[in-house]
Amino acid sequence: xxxxxxxxxxxxxxxxxxxxxxxxxxxxxxxxxxxxxxxxxxxxxxxxxxxxxxxxxxxxxxxxxxxxxxxxxxxxxxxxxxxxxxxxxxxxxxxxxxxxxxxxxxxxxxxxxxxxxxxxxxxxxxxxxxxxxxxxxxxxxxxxxxxxxxxxxxxxxxxxxxxxxxxxxxxxxxxxxxxxxxxxxxxxxxxxxxxxxxxxxxxxxxxxxxxxxxxxxxxxxxxxxxxxxxxxxxxxxxxxxxxxxxxxxxxxxxxxxxxxxxxxxxxxxxxxxxxxxxxxxxxxxxxxxxxxxxxxxxxxxxxxxxxxxxxxxxxxxxxxxxxxxxxxxxxxxxxxxxxxxxxxxxxxxxxxxxxxxxxxxxxxxxxxxxxxxxxxxxxxxxxxxxxxxxxxxxxxxxxxxxxxxxxxxxxxxxxxxxxxxxxxxxxxxxxxxxxxxxxxxxxxxxxxxxxxxxxxxxxxxxxxxxxxxxxxxxxxxxxxxxxxxxxxxxxxxxxxxxxxxxxxxxxxxxxxxxxxxxxxxxxxxxxxxxxxxxxxxxxxxxxxxxxxxxxxxxxxxxxxxxxxxxxxxxxxxxxxxxxxxxxxxxxxxxxxxxxxxxxxxxxxxxxxxxxxxxxxxxxxxxxxxxxxxxxxxxxxxxxxxxxxxxxxxxxxxxxxxxxxxxxxxxxxxxxxxxxxxxxxxxxxxxxxxxxxxxxxxxxxxxxxxxxxxxxxxxxxxxxxxxxxxxxxxxxxxxxxxx
Ligand code: SF4
Numbered sequence: 001x002x003x004x005x006x007x008x009x010x011x012x013x014x015x016x017x018x019x020x021x022x023x024x025x026x027x028x029x030x031x032x033x034x035x036x037x038x039x040x041x042x043x044x045x046x047x048x049x050x051x052x053x054x055x056x057x058x059x060x061x062x063x064x065x066x067x068x069x070x071x072x073x074x075x076x077x078x079x080x081x082x083x084x085x086x087x088x089x090x091x092x093x094x095x096x097x098x099x100x101x102x103x104x105x106x107x108x109x110x111x112x113x114x115x116x117x118x119x120x121x122x123x124x125x126x127x128x129x130x131x132x133x134x135x136x137x138x139x140x141x142x143x144x145x146x147x148x149x150x151x152x153x154x155x156x157x158x159x160x161x162x163x164x165x166x167x168x169x170x171x172x173x174x175x176x177x178x179x180x181x182x183x184x185x186x187x188x189x190x191x192x193x194x195x196x197x198x199x200x201x202x203x204x205x206x207x208x209x210x211x212x213x214x215x216x217x218x219x220x221x222x223x224x225x226x227x228x229x230x231x232x233x234x235x236x237x238x239x240x241x242x243x244x245x246x247x248x249x250x251x252x253x254x255x256x257x258x259x260x261x262x263x264x265x266x267x268x269x270x271x272x273x274x275x276x277x278x279x280x281x282x283x284x285x286x287x288x289x290x291x292x293x294x295x296x297x298x299x300x301x302x303x304x305x306x307x308x309x310x311x312x313x314x315x316x317x318x319x320x321x322x323x324x325x326x327x328x329x330x331x332x333x334x335x336x337x338x339x340x341x342x343x344x345x346x347x348x349x350x351x352x353x354x355x356x357x358x359x360x361x362x363x364x365x366x367x368x369x370x371x372x373x374x375x376x377x378x379x380x381x382x383x384x385x386x387x388x389x390x391x392x393x394x395x396x397x398x399x400x401x402x403x404x405x406x407x408x409x410x411x412x413x414x415x416x417x418x419x420x421x422x423x424x425x426x427x428x429x430x431x432x433x434x435x436x437x438x439x440x441x442x443x444x445x446x447x448x449x450x451x452x453x454x455x456x457x458x459x460x461x462x463x464x465x466x467x468x469x470x471x472x473x474x475x476x477x478x479x480x481x482x483x484x485x486x487x488x489x490x491x492x493x494x495x496x497x498x499x500x501x502x503x504x505x506x507x508x509x510x511x512x513x514x515x516x517x518x519x520x521x522x523x524x525x526x527x528x529x530x531x532x533x534x535x536x537x538x539x540x541x542x543x544x545x546x547x548x549x550x551x552x553x554x555x556x557x558x559x560x561x562x563x564x565x566x567x568x569x570x571x572x573x574x575x576x577x578x579x580x581x582x583x584x585x586x587x588x589x590x591x592x593x594x595x596x597x598x599x600x601x602x603x604x605x606x607x608x609x610x611x612x613x614x615x616x617x618x619x620x621x622x623x624x625x626x627x628x629x630x631x632x633x634x635x636x637x638x639x640x641x642x643x644x645x646x647x648x649x650x651x652x653x654x655x656x657x658x659x660x661x662x663x664x665x666x667x668x669x670x671x672x673x674x675x676x677x678x679x680x681x682x683x684x685x686x687x688x689x690x691x692x693x694x695x696x697x698x699x700x701x702x703x704x705x706x707x708x709x710x711x712x713x714x715x716x717x718x719x720x721x722x723x724x725x726x727x728x729x730x731x732x733x734x735x736x737x738x
């Protein structure tokens with residue numbers, strides 16, 4: 001018996017006196033968990049629980065979802081529109097009309113003086129899909145700037161780019177159910193148990209029923225790596241070398257699926273020739289994985305009846321991000337692992353609705369995966385919206401990571417930032433601060449008035465949060481789910497949908513284009529635009545025409561494509577779990593592209609002055625820049641402060657002790673962090689969670705991928721110095737106020 005057990009206080013579960021449960025969907029990560037919100041008899045929200053009837057999470061939630069109901073009245077929420085002349089002056093409260101009129105006036109002034117593209121719009125992956133569609137309509141159809149992008153460029157742009165290059169279109173081809181069918185599972189740069197705990201739980205469930213090899217590729221011994229059968233602690237930024245070497249083994253040992261390659265791909269001979277430079281005995285010196293291990297993993301993967309790969313930011317946030325994705329696709333194409341149960345290339349998306357913005361926001365093109373570069377697409381959308389197609393630019397403008405430097409060069413004079421926080425999320429934040437300070441006009445639209453970026457705005461729009469609004473999300477497996485409107489907007493905040501509609505009324509084309517009054521009206525427009533075929537005559541993959549809000553709620557989410565014809569034929573509301581099951585891709589030939597990916601080493605690597613690799617990532621308690629989770633008691637309590645994982649041997653050499661503060665310096669700036677000694681990182685590497693303000697992104701380099709323009713957040717070099725402990729503690733406490 002444990003000492004003192006008899007005196008223990010019994011565990012009690014407080015009765016929250018829930019009278020009614022309301023269905024909705026989690027608004028944090030891309031897993032897409034269905035949630036029930038509990039209301040008491042006064043109609044106050046008192047708790048949340050996972051929805052047991054939803055296929056995605058089957059009753060489970062992670063800590064963020066379990067505490068999500070605390071968001072509604074959390075500190076720092078915006079209550080009224082705010083305005084000021086200069087960013088260093090005090091804000092004054094104002095009316096919505098005045099805030100909207102002033103913003104529309106400023107946009108027009110800047111555009112008249114400097115040209116249409118001198119005003120930029122930077123959006124997010126956190127809005128609801130109907131809001132994205134409406135913002136796209138406003139920006140592309142009314143404001144007319146071509147410098148319009150979302151923060152998804154910081155997380156998913158490489159996946160989008162890689163999918164488009166390989167398959168001719170965006171859209172993850174697999175689903176969570178593939179875990180139940182696969183015979184080999186390989187994860188690249190993904191710490192699933194912390195980033196996407198419920199997807200990890202689905203994987204564990206599948207593994208408990210039927211054992212299959214779990215291979216994790218990560219420079220750090222993450223939680224996922226600790227659970228793996230094989231951990232490949234790769235040298236940062238060299239995934240392409242490892243994959244090329246695996247393909248070398250597969251092809252030279254005749255393990256490829258030649259029938260699939262011949263029938264459904266193009267470019268095989270060129271890839272076969274290229275990978276001859278990546279024999280394992282050569283590649284091992286670049287990627288840090290020994291030659292025998294490369295051979296055994298390659299054989300395991302190729303011989304499995306079905307094998308699948310997943311990845312997240314370890315691949316995407318790199319100067320080789322798009323190439324990394326294309327190469328994972330190559331690996332799966334040459335082994336015949338696309339479009340079959342358990343065989344897929346599944347990018348695990350980051351934000352709850354990163355997919356929604358990819359599909360419908362028009363950030364990189366026009367709605368429904370249409371391209372600005374395609375005259376037929378411009379005509380279709382212009383006809384549907386009722387405007388002149390000449391209003392649209394003929395090619396895509398700047399990505400988010402190029403929009404900010406364009407402030408420095410004087411090309412961008414004004415900006416509208418919607419639900420994103422570049423003052424914490426962008427690489428090299430000291431430089432971002434100067435850029436924001438120099439804007440002629442900045443409007444920030446966010447749930448929280450105290451979001452760091454709002455320090456530099458002239459107008460602030462308070463937005464409603466999560467279940468104060470209605471609309472859809474699309475999750476990692478293309479499942480469209482509904483966020484039900486459970487509560488009225490907080491104070492004088494407004495749904496983003498309402499804000500975009502009101503702004504549209506203040507522009508000339510806003511009088512010509514119809515903006516539906518309700519999110520469901522916008523969804524009906526999206527359904528119309530999703531019908532039909534692609535320019536090569538193949539069926540459009542992104543078809544949601546068979547869906548409706550009612551059907552989505554009934555099914556607890558439907559995976560696209562789900563066309564009117566599918567709905568009429570089966571009415572099963574199941575949607576399509578996989579893409580490309582018939583081996584037909586969205587390319588002119590209908591075949592997938594095998595792409596030659598040669599490795600070029602442009603990483604900022606450790607050197608004499610900066611001897612440590614600096615890596616960054618997530619912790620389970622926080623989401624992005626802590627704008628929301630930093631306000632939730634238990635999320636903050638379990639992960640209250642920025643810390644740095646450091647190897648004990650390296651710490652001993654520098655005389656650094658566990659739980660002391662150190663100063664970390666890179667070529668860009670410095671940050672003060674608390675040291676956590678752990679063997680999870682190698683002797684020449686440190687790791688810092690990316691969520692905290694004035695921390696890791698003061699150091700990161702942000703070199704960009706040439707295709708996706710996504711920054712290399714995860715590979716740069718730094719040095720460690722001792723600091724005065726009292727001063728560091730004071731600084732740390734001051735910064736934690738955000
Ligand atoms: S796993 Fe993602 S979607 Fe599910 S509850 Fe957690 S944050 Fe929400």
